[in-house]
Amino acid sequence: MGSTIHQLDEKLQDDKAARKDLEETARSLGQKAATAESRAVAAEGDLRIEREWRISLQESMVRDRDKISMLTQEVESLKSIGQKYLALQEEQHVLKTQYSEAQKTLEEVGATLSENKLQLQELLEKEAAQAVADDTPTWTSDKDATACTACTKEFTIARRKHHCRRxxxxxxxxxxxxTVALTGNTKPVRVCDACFAEVRLT
Ligand SMILES: [Zn+2]
Ligand SMILES: [Zn+2]
Structure with a gap:
């Protein structure tokens, strides 16, 4: 009987120890669960941050890509401007050459022109001289004339002879x-009535 009580007591002791162990384990598990939960919360926070960061990174990548394409277009347009500039330079060079050639030709033409002008001047002078010569009338000899060409009245000492200068x-x-002003004369000169009428008509 004594041994049975002793055995029961021992078993009770064992149960108590086991229960204590279990309580210990439960407490430790609870702590671990709490730790794990707090870690999970922290990890979630990290994930959220990372996701946000990734989104912002993606946005900035899109922006960068836009910038790059814009810059590429600018570079292309600058290249084409450069090519146009080169073409213009070539054109300018050609124009310069043409201009200097044209200037040379112009100088030659100018020289020819001034030569022609001189020749023309000479020609005009000759013609003017010829015109003056043509205008100079052949005078009727004083001796041959006995009467006025117009009114046929005979010349006397009172009715004297006069030459029409035309x-x-x-x-x-x-x-x-x-009297009229005739080329080759500085002052108006005597003319007959017929010549006066003719001159007035011209
Ligand atoms: Zn007369
Ligand atoms: Zn006359």
């Missing part, structure tokens, strides 16, 4: 009263 014929004073 036609060169001889008239009485009454038929050659008028």
């Amino acid at each position: 036609c060169g014929h001889i008239f009485c004073g009454a038929c050659s009263e008028k």
Whole structure:
């Protein structure tokens, strides 16, 4: 009987120890669970941060790609501008050459022109001289004339002879009263009535 009580007591002792162990384990498990939960919360936070960071990174990548494409377009346009500039430079060079050639030709033309001008001047002078010569009438000889060419009245000491400076014929004073300015004369000169009428018509 004594041994049975002793055995029961021992078993009770064992149960108590086992229960204590279990309680210990339960407490430790609870702590571990709490730790794990807090870690999980922290990890979730980290994940959220990482996701946000990734999104912002993606956005900045998109922005960078846009910038790059814009810059590429700018570079292309600059290249084409550069090519245009080169083409313009070449064109300018060609134009310069043409300009200097044209200038040379112009100088030659100018020289020819001034030569022609001189020749023309000479020609005009000759012509003018010829015109003056043409205008100079052949004067009727004083001796041959006995009467006025216009009114046919005979010349006397009172009715004297006068040459018309235009036609060169001889008239009485009454038929050659008028004067006109003729080329080759500085002052107006005596002309017959017929010549006066002709000059007035021209
Ligand atoms: Zn007369
Ligand atoms: Zn006359």
